[in-house]
Amino acid sequence: MSLLIREVPVEDTPLDLLLLADPSEEKVRSYLARSRCFVAADDGIVAGACAVQPLEAGGHELMCIAVHPDRQKSGIGTALLKWVIDFYRKSGAGRLEVGTGTFGYQLAFYQRQGFRVTAIDRNFFIQYYPEPIFEDGIQLFDMLRLTLDFSGKSR
Numbered sequence: 001m002s003l004l005i006r007e008v009p010v011e012d013t014p015l016d017l018l019l020l021a022d023p024s025e026e027k028v029r030s031y032l033a034r035s036r037c038f039v040a041a042d043d044g045i046v047a048g049a050c051a052v053q054p055l056e057a058g059g060h061e062l063m064c065i066a067v068h069p070d071r072q073k074s075g076i077g078t079a080l081l082k083w084v085i086d087f088y089r090k091s092g093a094g095r096l097e098v099g100t101g102t103f104g105y106q107l108a109f110y111q112r113q114g115f116r117v118t119a120i121d122r123n124f125f126i127q128y129y130p131e132p133i134f135e136d137g138i139q140l141f142d143m144l145r146l147t148l149d150f151s152g153k154s155r
């Protein structure tokens with residue numbers, strides 16, 4: 001595997017990949033407009049993508065991250081997440097946040113990189129999404145908010 005991770009113009013973001021992480025095209029398009037996008041390409045073929053948008057007070061939020069289903073579980077998502085963390089840490093960001101509705105393997109995926117639980121946004125997915133969302137047959141209701149604090153203050 002020869003993985004190259006780089007930023008791409010928002011208009012070049014592979015929307016089909018991002019929709020694996022966030023099923024609402026309307027929502028993805030709305031936050032893409034103010035996001036930076038990063039892709040991971042293996043031998044020139046884009047296999048993973050993510051979008052990050054700025055928050056107030058030096059924070060940034062990883063809005064979505066996804067790897068093509070045929071390429072999952074081969075380390076591409078972890079490599080992309082690590083690269084993005086490193087990119088924002090070096091750029092002087094205060095923290096990186098992420099929200100997830102699935103508390104399965106995705107939770108460990110973030111926790112392994114140092115993300116800590118900071119809040120639970122109850123009923124987020126029924127309040128802000130027009131259609132019910134199911135993952136592995138489980139309806140998503142609440143969003144778990146995780147933060148990676150670059151200052152180390154959360155300890």
Ligand SMILES: CC(C)(COP(=O)(O)OP(=O)(O)OC[C@H]1O[C@@H](n2cnc3c(N)ncnc32)[C@H](O)[C@@H]1OP(=O)(O)O)[C@@H](O)C(=O)NCCC(=O)NCCS
Nearest residue numbers: 020021065066067072073074075076077078100105106109
């Ligand atoms: C989450 C995601 C980006 C991780 O990318 P990836 O390339 O598959 O991740 P990695 O190969 O680096 O693996 C990270 C860990 O997740 C596990 N994992 C990845 N996909 C999995 C799956 N479908 N089921 C169970 N575990 C999975 C891996 O086994 C690995 O754990 P391990 O080290 O204990 O083996 C990717 O699985 C994905 O696109 N999922 C669908 C979209 C999504 O849920 N995005 C996140 C929204 S919160």
